[in-house]
Amino acid sequence: MPVADKWYPAFVESLPSLEGKCIAITGTTSGTGFVCALTAVQKGAAAVLLLNRASSRATEADKLIVEAAEGSKTAVHSVVCDLMSLDSAKKAAEETVKLANKFGGLDVFAENAGIMAMPDDRTKDGYDVQIQVNHLSHFLMTSILMPSLEKASKARGEARIVTHSSAARFLGLQKLPFGATFEKCEANTLGGNSGAVKLMNFVGPQIMRYCHSKLANSVFVMALHEKLAAKGSKVKAIAAEPGIADTKLMVNGFNTKTEVSVAGSLKSGALKMFSCISVMQSAADGALPLMAACFASDAASGDMYCPSKKAVLPTGAGPKIIYNKGPPFKTIVAGVPIYGPSDKKERDTVKPENLAILWEKSEAATGVKFTV
Numbered sequence: 001m002p003v004a005d006k007w008y009p010a011f012v013e014s015l016p017s018l019e020g021k022c023i024a025i026t027g028t029t030s031g032t033g034f035v036c037a038l039t040a041v042q043k044g045a046a047a048v049l050l051l052n053r054a055s056s057r058a059t060e061a062d063k064l065i066v067e068a069a070e071g072s073k074t075a076v077h078s079v080v081c082d083l084m085s086l087d088s089a090k091k092a093a094e095e096t097v098k099l100a101n102k103f104g105g106l107d108v109f110a111e112n113a114g115i116m117a118m119p120d121d122r123t124k125d126g127y128d129v130q131i132q133v134n135h136l137s138h139f140l141m142t143s144i145l146m147p148s149l150e151k152a153s154k155a156r157g158e159a160r161i162v163t164h165s166s167a168a169r170f171l172g173l174q175k176l177p178f179g180a181t182f183e184k185c186e187a188n189t190l191g192g193n194s195g196a197v198k199l200m201n202f203v204g205p206q207i208m209r210y211c212h213s214k215l216a217n218s219v220f221v222m223a224l225h226e227k228l229a230a231k232g233s234k235v236k237a238i239a240a241e242p243g244i245a246d247t248k249l250m251v252n253g254f255n256t257k258t259e260v261s262v263a264g265s266l267k268s269g270a271l272k273m274f275s276c277i278s279v280m281q282s283a284a285d286g287a288l289p290l291m292a293a294c295f296a297s298d299a300a301s302g303d304m305y306c307p308s309k310k311a312v313l314p315t316g317a318g319p320k321i322i323y324n325k326g327p328p329f330k331t332i333v334a335g336v337p338i339y340g341p342s343d344k345k346e347r348d349t350v351k352p353e354n355l356a357i358l359w360e361k362s363e364a365a366t367g368v369k370f371t372v
Helices: 008-014 031-042 056-069 086-101 129-156 205-231 249-253 270-276 288-295 352-366
Strands: 022-026 047-052 075-080 108-111 159-164 235-240 304-313 321-333
Touching: 008 031, 008 288, 022 031, 022 086, 022 129, 031 047, 031 056, 031 288, 047 056, 047 086, 056 075, 075 086, 086 129, 108 129, 108 288, 129 159, 129 205, 129 235, 129 352, 159 205, 159 288, 205 235, 205 352, 235 288, 288 304, 288 321
Parallel strands: 022 047, 022 108, 047 075, 108 159, 159 235, 235 304
Antiparallel strands: 304 321
8 A cells, every 4th residue: 555645745835936947857667766756746736747768667757747747837748768778868868958949958967866776787878777777877968967957047047956865875975985887897896785784784785886886976965056156157056865755766776686685575575664663754745855956935046845753663683774764954055964973974965075076977978068
């Protein structure tokens, strides 16, 4: 049984009108991206652009969003975008520019699409599948979309680039230096596939690579924020974390042939168990930080939105596993962790060395000179 929405209805009511704005979202076939797209329609956006890999799921989801827009002033357009291919990502960004410019530029680019716990495979471009889908292709697309975002910001006062990170950004660096996953390499050379995750406090290689990609998302925002601020741009770079939501991300991610200690239960009973003990929130509630970053009136460049509540799962003799949930609040404001410079939780996201590494390696991997 799906988890019921708890905070979504009131939150949507609090959002401002999106009249006249053009919104582009990657990964709208289900989960947080689908909710974000429907909400953009509900709030009266001029256009909602749906960027997905061609599939029956994408066709079905696009149809539902088009139906939701019937009778409104919102135009809905589908753009084929396979983030496993830098060439496809480039073409999708170029098509998005053409569509957005019909509406006076792109107001929001929501980098929502992502994959999790995938095997130690490579894309045809030669990169780890998780780092390319979750970060590199989005980095390339943002560089192409920047002129359209600047155009909208000058016409309507602001535009936004939003990445969807995760609490996974806090893990994984102890096993692999940040930036190592950005390099071209052969398959099965970044830890392999054994022991993707255990229920108690263990980060295996598949999750480790996912952690790197999610840290890349938040670091990208902070690096971009610094560059935009130095330029005096009205384009904002903002990050979000969904917490634990009832989406297909985990089930799809663990659907591999590798030995995963909780994979079977994740695909059967564990997700129901999490819901019963109030650890998991609905996909709509999980989309709130993303939508705050995309649409909220008080969002500033360099902000990081996370769920504001905690749900704690006792784990016997071991440490407790804490899952974030609830309405969004900011853990980073204008590039500065709100708990102060000594706060260790967000130190890797704002670490100057990480910002420099990410930008250099992302440019090298995508073959673009991303000048803001």
